[in-house]
Amino acid sequence: MSGASGAAVPGAAASGTGASGSAPVPAVPAAGAPTPAAPDQALERWRLVLGAPAEQWTGPLGPAAAAQDAALDWLYGRDEDLARRGVRRTPPPTREGGDGPSQLTAVDWLEDVHRLFPRETIERLERDAVERYGIEEIVTDPTVLERVEPSATLLRAVLRTKHLMDERLLTLARRIVEAVVRQLLERLRPELRQALTGTRSARPGTRRLARDFDFRRTVRANLGRYQPAERRILIERPHFHSRTRRHLEQWQLILLVDQSGSMVGSVIHSAVTAACLWGLPGLKTHLIAFDTAVVDLTADVTDPVELLMRVQLGGGTDIARAVDYAAGLVENPRRTIVAVISDFYEGGDRYRLVRAVRALVEQGSTVLGLAALDEEAAPAYDRDLAAQLARVGAHMGAMTPGMLATFVAERLGR
Structure with a gap:
């Protein structure tokens, strides 16, 4: 073999002439020679x-x-x-046997x-x-x-x-349910309750009513004008609370939740929303899950983790049966909101559903049809049936829990 120099090793300078038949020896980069470039991110x-x-x-x-x-x-x-x-x-990846890695x-x-x-x-x-x-x-x-x-x-x-899942897996899975529900409750509870009840803030109000007089703040602000001899404080500027708390009369909110597999996100947020609203003054909350059967979950609303572990996703959809059940819960139609959370792909009698919704509306109830109740509010639903329900008086849309709370608050404030 000839003694021509071997091929250069990538990233290194070419070697000198090697011995006949010998392999080329990589050379050490000369001082100042460029180093290999790092990959461009x-x-x-x-x-x-x-x-x-x-x-x-x-x-x-x-x-x-x-x-x-x-x-x-x-x-x-x-x-x-x-x-x-x-x-x-x-x-x-395959599940085939073999002697590979x-x-x-x-x-x-x-x-x-x-x-x-x-x-x-x-x-x-x-x-x-x-x-x-x-x-x-x-x-x-x-x-x-x-x-x-x-x-x-x-x-x-x-x-x-x-x-x-077997019992061991269910125990481990509950950890996930508890952690996510806790996060949702911590984030949604203040937002929902404020939307429905308002707050009592400490900033000065524009309407100065005696019942809103802020005694403690007024005393602190005027302590410099205390008259020891007369044992009294001269008040130059009184302070008042700004009251935005709404006075709520008794209302019913009936949440009907489609538990078909495609509605899982709405099921989760319905359970958490119901837990957040439970016990609010002036509001009686019901939570009903349905497929072809109807299950009243109101007794479990205070424990959304247990409630979600009980939910059985899948099966058919009979919205009309769920609306009929809700109609039987109505105490005062003009103070009742029935929220149907579904994709509205009705597996039961569509005409019966439209009649049931029309009957609720005509007796004075507010019917709200939600194609999604979650943080994304991105619905996929039967638009034809939704249009029919809208024509008989239902309010149709998709909402986040906060938007639902605002909608309810507007009705309660009438």
Whole structure:
């Protein structure tokens, strides 16, 4: 063999002429020689978004981004549409036997995504894993349930799969339910109660009424004008409370919640909303769940965790039967709000439902049809039936719990 110099090793200067037949020896970079460039983070992000075909333009991934790509491939590699477009390069994991390397499990994958991605991305990946690809191991594997961070996505998954769980799994799943419900209660209770009852603030009011006189604040503000000889304070500026608390007469709020699988987010927020409103002065709250049967859950409203663990998602939908049940609870029609929370894909008698809603409206009740009651208020519903209900006097829409509380408060304030 000739003694021509060997090929240069990437990232190193070419070696000198080697001995005949010998392999080229990589040279040590000379002082001041440029070091290999670090991967461009912007290009790496585009590569992660666009998939393997983009690598010819973005270049190879660094170690950290490659680990992220592997985690993304484990999940989105099972997407047939993406596979046809060549966006992902790793086939979905199989359950076949063999002597190859062990497959990544849901537990391993969860640990990887919690290590590799920010919280917002983790929540999206977990949501897609459970809701888009049906990876039920995330909520039916005790190892996962012991380690996973509670989230609204996992709560929805627990409610959908709890019928598959044994006692040990149900105990672990309850931890997720309790944690998420506690977060929702802490966030929603002040908002809902303030919307319905108002507050009593300490700032000066514009209407100076004797019943709103703020004695303590007035004394503190005028202590400098105390007259020892006369043992009295000269009040230069009295202070008053600003009262915005509404006087509530007795009203009924009847929440009818469709417990079909597509309404799981609304079921959760209905349970929490009912718990927040329970015991408010002047408001009597009922919570009714329905599919083809009707279950009155009012007795469990004060414990939304237990209530959600009792809910059975799925089955058919008979909205008319639920509305008939609500009509039987009405005490004073003109002080009653019946909120039907459903996608309005009626499996029962549509004409019977329209007649029942018309009867409630004609006797003076307020009927509210909600295609969604959750934080996103993004509905998917039968628009034709919703239009029919609107024509007989129902108020149709989609709301967050706060918007529902404001709607109720407006009616109570009449």
